[in-house]
Amino acid sequence: MTAALIGLPLFGATVLLLGGRRTNAWGHLFAVAMSASAFFVGVATFVSMLGRSSEDRAVHQHLFDWIAVGSFHVPFDLQVDQLSIAFVLLITGVGTLIHIYSIGYMSHDENRRKFFAYLNLFVAAMLLLVLANNYFLLYVGWEGVGLASYLLISFWQHKPSAAVAGKKAFVVNRVGDVGLSLAVMLMFVTFGTVTFDGVAKEASKGDSTSLKLIGFALLLAACGKSAQFPLQSWLLDAMEGPTPVSALIHAATMVTAGVYLIVRAHAIFDLSETARTAVVVIGAITLLLGAFIGTAKDDIKKGLAGSTMSQIGYMILAAGLGPVGYVFAIFHLLTHGMFKAGLFLGAGSVMHGVNDDVNMRHYGALRTAMKITYVTFGLGFLAIIGIPPFAGFWSKDEIIHAAFGQNIFIGLATLIGAGVTAFYMTRMMAMTFFGEARWEKGVHPHESPLVMTAPMMILAVGSVFGGMALKFLGNIDSWLEPVVGHANPANDVSNTILIPVTLAVVLAGAGYAWVTYGQRPVPVVAPAEVSLLTRAARNDAYGDAINEAVFMRPGLHLTRALVWFDSKGIDGFIAGLAGFIAALSARGRKIQNGYTRSYALTMLGGAALIAFVLFLVRL
């Protein structure tokens, strides 16, 4: 049953990739069917879990022994527990909706079949990531989604920018993978096992240094995959991929894998306060950085990408709070998966209507031309900025609440983040749907077809009710508690104060944006005379410039120097040696005089030398 979850989309990808052009006609439908079947299997699994008591809900499936060398044993085993199933439903549910949406979005693309094959591949890899029962098998899914992400970011690889962005995403993720590799190695040498259960059972016996190092290594892995500071730079470039990809991989699912990893390894983080603190700090930095970048972007997708960074920062931060925050990290991950996917699909729909222009300065007044997109995007907007009772309110409020319970500064970071989020999202709403029309010549905005708007509407329902459903119907905290544990914050800051304060901050941010962008005309060309801060935000806080200066340029020089050294230094030395020997043998030729007696003498000398050396070393 569990294996079928992964098997179905994997089968889809295989058929479409190996089948080639023959599958062009029906490939997309087949891929949708595979993804949808996986969703139904997921629902069936979920329903059967509901019927069991909380201790018996987890299901394990042993497939085969994957690797066994010495004491390093890695089973190819899957497990579905309360945490995995939440991801399974998100991945296959949102995934299927995005598959359907893509039928319309990619309808004119000559490589549509390949696109769907890669989507199926992604779903399979992501499911393996969340269903593996050990850290090493998780690794396969972990880089599998990285591969799918690479293929899909550079899907339009005839565009150099897309090809570069795909490579960048993969390479930066590899930096994170170094962390995952080190974590697995540390776990093995510390605990002798790499299974989730095994590590959790042995964790308390580990020394604090090992636990701390494992925590850091896992955090590095999470930073790569989830675009957290300092490995965030690839995510903005990843927007080169087709918009459904941005929605599925770079918003709803893959980029949240880092959160999954940390929560999954809670046994480690429970025991290491240092590691937890590092996680919180990274989360706090990223949530502010991402939001900051979001404030100055004119590219609608990049604005949303900055927002994704920021929202994942919230989740990472929550995960770093320990048992106080794990369940809320996942809670926010799930609501974010719904509303952010909806927002991205909305952005895609807008782009579809305006000839694939991503510049919001060329939008304006689209609420009349694209009513469904406007309403669904608007509901996602209300959800993300945290207006009650929309989805994001419930989950974000819990994180802010837990953060204040931990530390006033961490709490303030989440609060400021909420205000900035409201600012950049309102700016986006205003520039896109309100104000006067600033459409380019020849652009006639129109609503997208039903195959695209239907998934948007379904996700909008999630944006409205998702938070309430998970909190009140799903009891998300008690559902996850058996797996990740749950505790109340040490000093409880009353929600009766916190909620109004948060709302006030949110409304202030939104109001400021509305006054600036909703009430005043938006220049069609981005003003050049802007503050240093705006300039920094436009340049992604100079993340690329720093990478360029610290890694790429010195690396290039080093490489060039080494190439020179290799041919002129090493090879040159040996060529010189060869020349020397040639000169020497020209002289040595004289020794070849043809007299047996002199040869015999030489042989005797040689033998004596060998005997002498052997005698020496025996001493």
Added chain:
Amino acid sequence: MQLTTLMAIPLIGAVAILVLPKAKETLIKQVALVVSIITAADAVRLLVGLDTNNGGIQLAEKHSWIPSFGISWSLGMDGIAGLLIAMATILVPLIIIAGWFDAEKSERGSVKEFFTLILLLEVCMIGVFAATDLFLFYVFFEVMLVPVYFLIGRFGGAQRSYAAMKFLLYSLVGGLFMLASLIGVFIASIHELGHGTFDFTALTGLHMDAGTQKVLFLGFFFAFAVKAPMVPFHTWLPDAAAEATPGTSALLVGVLDKVGTFGMIRYLLPIFPDASHYYAPFIIVLACISIFYGALLAIGQTDMMRLVAFSSVSHFGFIVLGIFVFTSQGLSGSSFYMVNHGFSTGALFLVVGYLASRRGSKKISDFGGVNKVAPVMAGVFLISGLSSLALPGMSSFVSEFLVLIGTFSQNRWAANIATVGIVLAAFYILWLYQRTMTGEPSEEVKSTVTEINKRELVAVVPALALIVALGVFPQAALKIINPAVKQVQKYVSVVDPAPAVGAATQGNGS
């Protein structure tokens, strides 16, 4: 006699081709292909028949050759040798298929000569891995140079003579050092046993003092390090690989270079255990340097063939690293790495060869946008590249990680450094892909680079399929390797370090 028979098959094939008239080129090719397939099938049959509970030499046979020097025609194989022989013999038919028309292009060599040389090389490749007599190993080690020399020198590119000579000289010099040490070992065996011997098992029982070991070790190590190739003895490889035909490069890097690392496991560790321990720290440093140096040089290359060659320098760094940490994961990982690297680099050389022969250039800058004109070619290229960068799900990932984890438990710093190498691998492969396959194709690319044809596909798909299959079911190979590795560990008296907190049983979660 089974291994002698295995070697006889390609030898008979080579003789058969020799008696065929030169003009019957197609028939010659067909004979070569059929013979190589039979050889591969037989090698796989022998491999499958190995007893996986036995880590020693199996299928042993011994025929006296030069009794006065204790030299015998002794063959046999453990799991490591068996897998390498299987890998080598599987690669040969693939290379014959891929190089079906390579010989015609040469103005000097003939089709007949080309395929005779390939089959003769195959005889030597089996022999060098199957030999259990140190002298016999040496003979194959040296004789093997001859067919390769001619394959490069007569069928290669513009700089072929230079490259072939360089290859030959490097190997010969390395071989001479080995010969000196070989004689030393022989003398040591006289001292201890009263009669000289080259028999592998007898030599592992010697109790040479540490000083002698340290001296004799170096001769072998130098020969193996040149072959492997390790920095700084590597500069022959890029030239040879760039000038040879793609098939020859695949065999050269995929199989012949493995003789160096195979020799380390088979001969250095068991015969010179004390010296192995003594030199291990230095060799580990050298291996780490190789990993980085090779990867950085690969990034800096402008020629596709040279890039692949330098990537192999990096890969060999991993293999050597895994060997000299002496852990079961390290040794098994390295052994498995040798097999996987043969297939993945083999495939990569072949695909690069397809591209180069179409475009008439190996320069990276002469390509670009290939994905648009030949998407299947680009796809095959990407898969080969992904196996080179050790993507999880492929066998190369398993072996690379085993090396890393085996290193980590013994030497944390080396493992930390080597792990960073995986970032560089991703960079040089994907950057190569970006520069050659993506973007808009130029007019030259459009007019020359055609889609991969069926024959070419048939040559690379089996290798890629094996890489994926062994990535999902690595245990199929590891269970053959593990007992042999355990035996090697016994020779160097090493047991794996225990975990910090004793988790005696594995929670496999079922």
